[in-house]
Amino acid sequence: MNYQSDEKGYYGTFGGAFIPEMMQQNISQLQSCYIEIIESDSFKEEFKTLLSDYAGRPSPLYYSDRLSDHYKAHIYLKREDLNHTGSHKINNTIGQILLAKRLGKTRIIAETGAGQHGVATATVCARAGLECIVYMGAVDVARQSPNVEKMKMLGAEVRPVQSGSKTLKDATNEAIRDWINNPVDTHYIIGSVVGPHPYPDMVARFQSVISEEIRIQLKEKTGRETPDYVIACVGGGSNAAGSFYHFLNNPEVKLIAVEAGGKGVDTGESAATTQLGRPGILHGSRSLLMQTADGQVIEPYSISAGLDYPGIGPMHANLFKTHRAQFLSATDDQALKAALYLSQKEGIIPALESAHALAALEMIEFKPDDVVVVNVSGRGDKDMETFLKYFQSVK
Numbered sequence: 065m066n067y068q069s070d071e072k073g074y075y076g077t078f079g080g081a082f083i084p085e086m087m088q089q090n091i092s093q094l095q096s097c098y099i100e101i102i103e104s105d106s107f108k109e110e111f112k113t114l115l116s117d118y119a120g121r122p123s124p125l126y127y128s129d130r131l132s133d134h135y136k137a138h139i140y141l142k143r144e145d146l147n148h149t150g151s152h153k154i155n156n157t158i159g160q161i162l163l164a165k166r167l168g169k170t171r172i173i174a175e176t177g178a179g180q181h182g183v184a185t186a187t188v189c190a191r192a193g194l195e196c197i198v199y200m201g202a203v204d205v206a207r208q209s210p211n212v213e214k215m216k217m218l219g220a221e222v223r224p225v226q227s228g229s230k231t232l233k234d235a236t237n238e239a240i241r242d243w244i245n246n247p248v249d250t251h252y253i254i255g256s257v258v259g260p261h262p263y264p265d266m267v268a269r270f271q272s273v274i275s276e277e278i279r280i281q282l283k284e285k286t287g288r289e290t291p292d293y294v295i296a297c298v299g300g301g302s303n304a305a306g307s308f309y310h311f312l313n314n315p316e317v318k319l320i321a322v323e324a325g326g327k328g329v330d331t332g333e334s335a336a337t338t339q340l341g342r343p344g345i346l347h348g349s350r351s352l353l354m355q356t357a358d359g360q361v362i363e364p365y366s367i368s369a370g371l372d373y374p375g376i377g378p379m380h381a382n383l384f385k386t387h388r389a390q391f392l393s394a395t396d397d398q399a400l401k402a403a404l405y406l407s408q409k410e411g412i413i414p415a416l417e418s419a420h421a422l423a424a425l426e427m428i429e430f431k432p433d434d435v436v437v438v439n440v441s442g443r444g445d446k447d448m449e450t451f452l453k454y455f456q457s458v459k
């Protein structure tokens with residue numbers, strides 16, 4: 065079975081490029097040249113150097129004594145939280161800014177939800193000396209003010225989006241609109257494995273450094289390259305795609321994707337796309353999508369702004385459909401508890417998104433010899449206000 069995209073960007077029946085006429089030029093350009101550019105020796109060299117010297121890679125693979133004790137298995141944490149700007153997002157933005165430079169683009173646009181992708185984009189634009197405009201739902205602008213301030217300090221312009229639910233989906237629509245109006249000088253840095261072909265494949269390739277490193281690090285530590293489990297949270301799916309990538313063709317490695325259950329999958333306030341969604345088209349690709357009977361997008365909900373998206377990338381829709389990955393969901397409460405537990409047992413405050421992956425440790429029955437890798441996609445600094453509110457309310 066092939067779990068990668070074909071040359072038209074299809075993962076089984078999911079993916080493709082469903083775009084308005086006006087976007088055709090930009091997308092065709094990318095489709096025709098992205099592989100040649102990003103697989104060239106000079107690109108790879110520059111990408112690798114920036115990942116190490118600028119972003120701080122490789123991120124450590126840390127053996128957690130205390131989680132291992134508690135869950136009765138060998139638990140390793142992949143520390144994407146230690147990357148520059150605090151999450152895995154920087155892997156993708158470094159790759160895409162190098163691509164934009166090679167395409168001669170001078171203006172960068174991006175969408176952001178929690179602001180992590182916005183900050184990572186503003187960061188690489190500052191370094192590259194390119195103009196940067198970040199679209200962000202007005203609701204998210206209000207609830208993620210530290211990241212808004214960071215983007216501004218980095219020299220980016222943050223444009224609040226007032227349409228729809230004023231969150232990530234609406235910011236994405238606005239970024240697409242901008243690109244249609246500025247087809248020549250602008251590159252759109254999408255923040256996850258979503259959007260029209262070639263974005264899902266391109267972003268997955270940039271994030272695949274995560275599983276590339278896991279294989280090497282695990283070999284050094286345990287003598288074997290493959291774990292029994294890889295666990296990652298899924299918003300659009302980029303950190304999960306990166307964590308799974310080099311294990312897709314090792315069927316003995318169980319891939320666990322954890323969605324945001326919100327207040328509970330059946331409460332109407334959830335973002336568990338594989339459980340609640342049906343096939344449909346959103347933001348240029350065919351995937352699973354939370355929608356009403358007549359195809360209107362249902363507003364997702366999660367306490368974590370990074371998982372609050374009504375779709376998932378087409379690679380994940382296919383992994384779900386083919387049962388190559390198992391999809392679980394963690395509620396707000398389960399994620400908050402997992403975040404507190406990791407903080408107090410290991411001294412690591414994870415991002416709320418990553419805490420969903422950690423919560424899955426409670427749901428799986430491990431064997432004592434199992435080797436388990438949990439991707440800690442980001443750090444929790446941005447979530448302190450949410451954490452404090454919760455811990456006050458449970459006291």
Ligand SMILES: *Cc1c(COP(=O)(O)O)cnc(C)c1O
Pocket residue numbers: 151152153178180181255256257297298299300301302303304370371415417418441442443
């Ligand atoms: C953005 C974000 C996510 C969700 O995005 P994916 O594309 O699903 O990885 C998860 N964790 C962190 C820390 C994030 O910033």
